[in-house]
Amino acid sequence: ETSKDRHAGCQIYHSEFGFDKSAPSQEEIDFPLAYSVLAHNRFKQLLLTLSSVYELHNQFCISIPSNAEQSFIHLVHGLADCFPNIYVQQAGPISWASYEIMRVTYNCMGYLVKNQKWKYFQVQS
Structure with a gap:
């Protein structure tokens, strides 16, 4: 994959999936959120979910x-290469209703606590 291909992909995310929205309100800026997302398939569903809550802050x-x-x-x-505030954590194998779901959520929270400022945390899977 070339840099040009990657740029084209990023443009599609912004234009087709609504990652470029109107400017956030002051209240949204004052109360930044952190999200932990567990995803294993359905990339388009992941895009739609993220674009519905995505804000740069x-x-x-x-x-x-x-x-x-x-x-x-x-x-x-x-x-994730297209957005500075999306981090990908590669986890081991996960099965439905297993302890691993909580472990990867906890690991994401640990990363977010160390690296960014936010006031509220949400889990999506």
Whole structure:
């Protein structure tokens, strides 16, 4: 993948999925949010979910289990390359209703606490 291809992908995220919204209110800026997202498939659904809450002053940590398809993992890393406030955490294999879900959420929270300022934390999976 070339730099030109990556730039084109970033442009699509901004234009087609609404990552470029109107300016945030002062209240939104004063109360930045952090999100922990566990995603293992359905890239378009992930894009729609993120674009509905995305703001540049918020922080996002996306956990991807190692048992996700490689094409999905590649797409999520490409998305994160387009935004300075999206971090991708590669996790081990995760099965539904397992302890691993809590562990990766906790790990994302740990990353967000160390690296960014936010006032409220939300979990999405």
